[in-house]
Amino acid sequence: MNKDFLTLLDFSSEEMHTLLQRASELKSGKESASCPLIGKSIGLLFDKTSTRTRISFQTGIYQLGAQAIYINTKDMQLGRGETVEDTARVLARYLHGIVIRTYAHSTIEKLAENAGIPVINGLTDLHHPCQALADAMTIMEKKGQLKDVRLAYIGDGNNVANSLIEAALLTGLDLVIACPRGYDPDRKIMERVLSGGGRVRIVSEPEEAVRDADVLYTDTWISMGQEREVERRKKIFAKYQINQKLLSLARPDAIVMHCLPAHRGEEITDEVIDSPQSVVIDQAENRLHTQKALLEMLIK
Ligand code: CP
Ligand code: NVA
Numbered sequence: 001m002n003k004d005f006l007t008l009l010d011f012s013s014e015e016m017h018t019l020l021q022r023a024s025e026l027k028s029g030k031e032s033a034s035c036p037l038i039g040k041s042i043g044l045l046f047d048k049t050s051t052r053t054r055i056s057f058q059t060g061i062y063q064l065g066a067q068a069i070y071i072n073t074k075d076m077q078l079g080r081g082e083t084v085e086d087t088a089r090v091l092a093r094y095l096h097g098i099v100i101r102t103y104a105h106s107t108i109e110k111l112a113e114n115a116g117i118p119v120i121n122g123l124t125d126l127h128h129p130c131q132a133l134a135d136a137m138t139i140m141e142k143k144g145q146l147k148d149v150r151l152a153y154i155g156d157g158n159n160v161a162n163s164l165i166e167a168a169l170l171t172g173l174d175l176v177i178a179c180p181r182g183y184d185p186d187r188k189i190m191e192r193v194l195s196g197g198g199r200v201r202i203v204s205e206p207e208e209a210v211r212d213a214d215v216l217y218t219d220t221w222i223s224m225g226q227e228r229e230v231e232r233r234k235k236i237f238a239k240y241q242i243n244q245k246l247l248s249l250a251r252p253d254a255i256v257m258h259c260l261p262a263h264r265g266e267e268i269t270d271e272v273i274d275s276p277q278s279v280v281i282d283q284a285e286n287r288l289h290t291q292k293a294l295l296e297m298l299i300k
Helices: 013-028 052-063 084-094 105-114 129-143 159-171 187-195 206-210 227-236 280-298
Strands: 041-046 067-072 097-101 119-121 150-154 174-178 199-203 215-218 255-258
Touching: 013 129, 013 159, 013 280, 041 052, 041 084, 052 067, 052 097, 052 280, 084 105, 097 105, 105 119, 119 129, 119 280, 129 159, 129 215, 129 255, 129 280, 150 159, 150 206, 159 174, 159 187, 159 199, 174 206, 187 199, 255 280
Parallel strands: 041 067, 041 097, 097 119, 150 174, 150 215, 174 199, 215 255
Antiparallel strands: none
């Protein structure tokens, strides 16, 4: 097993299934008394805001017996020019693991190369693998399987979409992505997944993507760091909205997912996100269980 979890493909398909199994055991409460990480310290280094990732990691770390040290990177010497490499080497002398949320994916690669301790990706511009773990757990719970489940992702080919593409390779999900031209997911990630036998298709029309879909999924049109593109993106993505009309074209028992935070009235309507078909709160809960399973697997 890799020391780090920078992308979903740091896991094999088998490791991913083991993690999902363990996460559901943890969720069922069977092992609530076990504190495998007692006495350990995990750093949470955040360059961007967060509700779910920060709080679910912090709570999960506590539940496993360790302490979480949350640091906004603006308060670190990193913010005044200390290098990522020096920071990694020093933190490895204090901590047993690092969760980091940042912009460039290369930053966490540099951190992981220089830290002898596990580094977990809490979101970069390119990947959001912890989100994909919770997504897979949620689909498994609601649909009973992952293989051949048709997931229609509507919207921006961003970090969340990239990690779902990697999830398709590990789990056999049948992924159809509808995005505007020029806003496709990362080309290299697509190529790697397709050459490995993953089932992923890109279409331009949301209506085409949702036909026969078991799961509809969307994310914000404007990711953190893209705030200057708000007006342009709102125009380009206008027809990539999950609304009741689009939902009615999917299978009648389709579920609706969103990594949250949602921009209600933009990528998803109130009516849909608050409907009985929406599973977004269960999905957010599963961040906690999957990340606890992840920490158990990685932190020694
Ligand atoms: N889905 C997710 O990562 O949410 P936060 O930005 O609140 O952590
Ligand atoms: N794509 C979004 C996900 C937020 C959890 C972003 O990067 O801002």
